[in-house]
Amino acid sequence: MGEFDLIDTFFRRPAGQGPRRAAVGNGDDCAVLAPAAGMQLAISTDTLVEGRHFLSTVDPGRLGHKALAVNLSDLAACGAQPLGFTLSLTLPRVDAAWLKAFARGLFDLADEHDCELVGGDTTAGPLAIGITVFGEVPAGQALLRSGARPDDDIWVSGMLGEARLALEAFRGTLHPSLPGEAFDAVRLAMESPDPRVALGVGLRGLASAAIDVSDGLLGDLGHILRRSGVGAALVVDALPVSPWLAARPEAEQLNCILAGGDDYELAFTAPTGARARIHALGDALGLMLTRVGRIEAEPGLRLWRGELDLWEGDPARQPVANRWQSFDHFKGGA
Numbered sequence: 001m002g003e004f005d006l007i008d009t010f011f012r013r014p015a016g017q018g019p020r021r022a023a024v025g026n027g028d029d030c031a032v033l034a035p036a037a038g039m040q041l042a043i044s045t046d047t048l049v050e051g052r053h054f055l056s057t058v059d060p061g062r063l064g065h066k067a068l069a070v071n072l073s074d075l076a077a078c079g080a081q082p083l084g085f086t087l088s089l090t091l092p093r094v095d096a097a098w099l100k101a102f103a104r105g106l107f108d109l110a111d112e113h114d115c116e117l118v119g120g121d122t123t124a125g126p127l128a129i130g131i132t133v134f135g136e137v138p139a140g141q142a143l144l145r146s147g148a149r150p151d152d153d154i155w156v157s158g159m160l161g162e163a164r165l166a167l168e169a170f171r172g173t174l175h176p177s178l179p180g181e182a183f184d185a186v187r188l189a190m191e192s193p194d195p196r197v198a199l200g201v202g203l204r205g206l207a208s209a210a211i212d213v214s215d216g217l218l219g220d221l222g223h224i225l226r227r228s229g230v231g232a233a234l235v236v237d238a239l240p241v242s243p244w245l246a247a248r249p250e251a252e253q254l255n256c257i258l259a260g261g262d263d264y265e266l267a268f269t270a271p272t273g274a275r276a277r278i279h280a281l282g283d284a285l286g287l288m289l290t291r292v293g294r295i296e297a298e299p300g301l302r303l304w305r306g307e308l309d310l311w312e313g314d315p316a317r318q319p320v321a322n323r324w325q326s327f328d329h330f331k332g333g334a
Contacts, residue, residue: 003122006094010103011087011117031118033083039136041083044074050127054191055170060098062191063129064105069195070214071133072113073264076200077212079143080135082113087120088130113197141204143268148209148228152269154293155278157196159242160217161253162189164260174252182244193264199289202281203268210268216259218322221267222301228269231300234293236320238308269295 035041048067050056068085075082087106110117115133166186169178178186196212203210209228211220218234225232236254245253270278275291282289291308306317 006099006122009096010099011120031084031086033118033134035083035136038139040139040142042075042078042080042135042137042142043132044071044078045130045132046070046074047128047130056127058191059105060101061105064102064107065109065192067129067131068106068109068115068133069193070264071131072109072115072195072197073193073212073214075133075135076196077143077210077266078135078137079141079200079204079207079210080137081201082115082197083134083136084116084118085110085131085133086118089120089122090125090128090130091122092125092127109195113195138204143200143203143207143210145209145211145224145227147207148224148230148269148295149271150230150295150297152208152271152295153275153291154221154232154234154267154269154295155289155291156213156217156240156265156267157199157282157287157289158194158263158265159189159240159245159288160213160263160265161245161256161260162186162242163193163262164256165245165248165252166190167260167262168252168256174248178244182247186242186244190262193262195264196266196287198285199266199281199287202285203266203270203278206274206277206281207268207270210266213263213265213267214261216261217263217267218258218301219261224267224269225295225299225301228295229299231296231298231302232293233296233302233304235304235306235308237305238290238292240288240290 033041048054048063048070054063054066071085072082107117118134163186165174165178166183167190168174169183169186200210209224211224213220221232221234236258239257241253241257245256278289293308296302301322303320303322304317305320306314310317
């Protein structure tokens, strides 16, 4: 099977199947997108490389899902609604069964978010997947990393740390090892994350800043702090802990939650007056949203133990030494 046969067989969808938003879609030298009046384009790109971002044993359907999910997560962090995406696929060989499963996982998630494949490229080489995603957001309403202000609350969505727990299970570093049910659950979190697109759209006008948690909470929150010119106090006792992590030693819990990465949840800041509306949004989406700290004027990120709502009046409040390092593609990770 040649390159163009491969594209026609696995990635060109029959008429009437899947979303059709592009003025010119897959098959020409360029796709042509037409955002609605009053909207701005939001664009993000990510590359997944075998052995660096995913294991060679991963189910190809889950890999197709994740390849798009990590890009949709970036749109979610900006409050953008997906429009379309391009796919650049480097393959060591043509494996029809693998490609069929990969395309199914990719398109199932694309259809869920009304996001159209509008073009791309295929080539031979070590397995790598590059996706560029396009979304739209009302002019001036994009969520950015630069809007956090002193006294804003810090929030996180869902549960953090399960993907890192799964990675350590694959590495064989966990003692005791995970029981089967726990391993299956955290492996699903690592291999098939759920991009929080509806949350990002719902946070327009509520959140002051946002980011998706891809490289670890501390590192990603640090991007907000630097871009906003502020600091933060994060209360580790307020962090949500999944049932699977709750059964692990505390040091392991904190390592996974604070520096694990690959979560694709949202971390965001918002004024204190938005609390009721944020809780209502979480209820409407069936998604846990947890307040975990506060933005401060003094630069730097400080970790504390204690009761979040008592804050500085908590007699048990104690500082926690920050010994964690988030993932970096060229320096390694925690």
